[in-house]
C-alpha cells in the first residue's frame with residue numbers, strides 16, 4: 001500500500017512563502033499557505049531579482065510574466081563615486097552564459113507567484129499563534145480560533161517570525177547605524193534616466209541606489225544614510241523628502257535632480273544579525289527571513305528565500321511522513337552555509353559602499369572583490385544542487 005501524500009503547511013504568504021507553495025505544487029506536493037493579512041499584498045517598493053533566483057522562476061514558467069512586469073537590467077550594475085565619477089566597469093550578469101536580472105515592483109512579483117495556485121491553497125486572515133508537534137504530525141493554531149494539521153510546517157513568516165522560537169533561540173537584532181529611505185518615481189518625471197541599468201553611488205557613510213521597475217514605468221530609489229533612529233525591525237515610517245534631499249546635497253546632480261521629484265518617502269531602520277545555529281526542529285523548518293534576515297546591501301533576502309524554496313521542494317519530493325524530518329535536515333545542511341556567506345557578504349558590501357576611499361587603488365580592488373562575489377552568487381543553481389543531493393539523503 002502506498003503511503004499517504006505529504007501535507008505541507010506554509011506559514012506566511014510573502015515572497016518566500018508563495019515561492020515555496022509554487023515550488024511544492026510543481027513537485028506534486030500538497031500545500032496550504034496561511035497568511036495573517038486579510039489579503040495577499042506587498043509594500044510599494046522595488047526588489048531586484050538576480051539570476052540565482054530568476055532562473056528558478058523561469059523554470060516554474062513565470063519567465064514571460066517576469067519579462068512583462070519587470071524591468072530588465074540587461075546592462076548590469078554601474079558604480080559611481082558620490083560626485084558621479086564612474087568607479088568600475090559595468091558588471092554584466094552573463095558570467096555563466098545566462099543573463100537575467102529584473103527590477104520588480106514587490107506587489108507585481110507577489111501577484112505573479114500567486115497566479116495559477118489552486119484557490120484553496122492560500123488561506124488569508126490566518127495569523128499563526130503557536131504550534132505543537134509530535135511523531136505523528138504538527139498542529140497549528142491561529143488567532144481566528146481555527147487550527148490545522150500538517151506533516152511538515154515551513155515557517156516563512158518573516159524577520160519577526162512567531163515560529164522561529166520553536167526551532168532556536170532567536171538571534172538579537174543589532175542596529176546597523178544606518179536607515180534606508182525608499183520610494184518610487186514615475187519615469188516620465190525623469191525622461192533622461194537610462195533604462196536597463198542599476199546604478200549605485202558611494203560616499204562616506206552613505207550610498208544611493210536606483211533601478212527601474214514595472215517595465216520601466218517607475219524608478220525605485222533607496223538612499224542609505226547614517227542614523228541611530230529606529231523603527232521596530234522591518235517596519236517602515238513615513239520620511240521627510242526634504243531631509244532625504246539634504247542628506248545627499250552636493251552629490252551627483254543626477255541624484256539631486258531625482259530627489260527633487262520625491263513627494264513621499266518611507267524609511268526603515270536597518271538591523272544586522274548573526275546566522276542562526278539551526279533552521280529545523282523535527283517537522284518544522286524556517287525559510288526566508290525567518291531563517292536568515294540579512295542587510296540589504298547585496299539585494300539578496302528575497303532571492304535567497306527563492307533559492308530556499310526550490311531546494312526544499314526538491315528535497316521533499318517523494319518523501320513520506322516518516323522521512324520528512326530527515327529531508328528538512330538535508331535542506332538545512334544544503335542551504336545554511338551558503339546563506340551565511342551571503343549574510344556576511346551583504347555586511348561587507350555595506351562597508352564598501354559607505355567608504356570614501358581616498359586611496360583609489362584600494363577602492364577599485366574592493367569593488368572588484370564585490371563584483372567577483374556577485375559572480376559566485378549569481379552562478380549558483382540551488383535546484384541542481386538539491387537534485388544532486390536528493391537521492392542520497
Ligand SMILES: Cc1cc2nc3c(=O)[nH]c(=O)nc-3n(C[C@H](O)[C@H](O)[C@H](O)COP(=O)(O)OP(=O)(O)OC[C@H]3O[C@@H](n4cnc5c(N)ncnc54)[C@H](O)[C@@H]3O)c2cc1C
Pocket residue numbers: 011012013014015016017034035036037046047048049126127128129156157158159161162180182222268287288289290296298299300301302303304305
Ligand atoms: C531596504 C530594503 C531593500 C531590500 N531590497 C531587496 C532586494 O533588492 N532584493 C532582495 O532579494 N531582497 C531585498 N530585501 C530583503 C527582502 O525584502 C526580504 O528578504 C524578503 O521580503 C523576505 O521574504 P519572506 O517571505 O521571507 O518574508 P516577508 O516578506 O517578511 O513575508 C512574511 C509574510 O508572513 C506573514 N506573517 C508574519 N507573521 C505571520 C503569522 N504569525 N501568521 C501568518 N502569517 C504571518 C507576513 O504578513 C508576510 O506576508 C530588502 C530589504 C530592505 C529592508
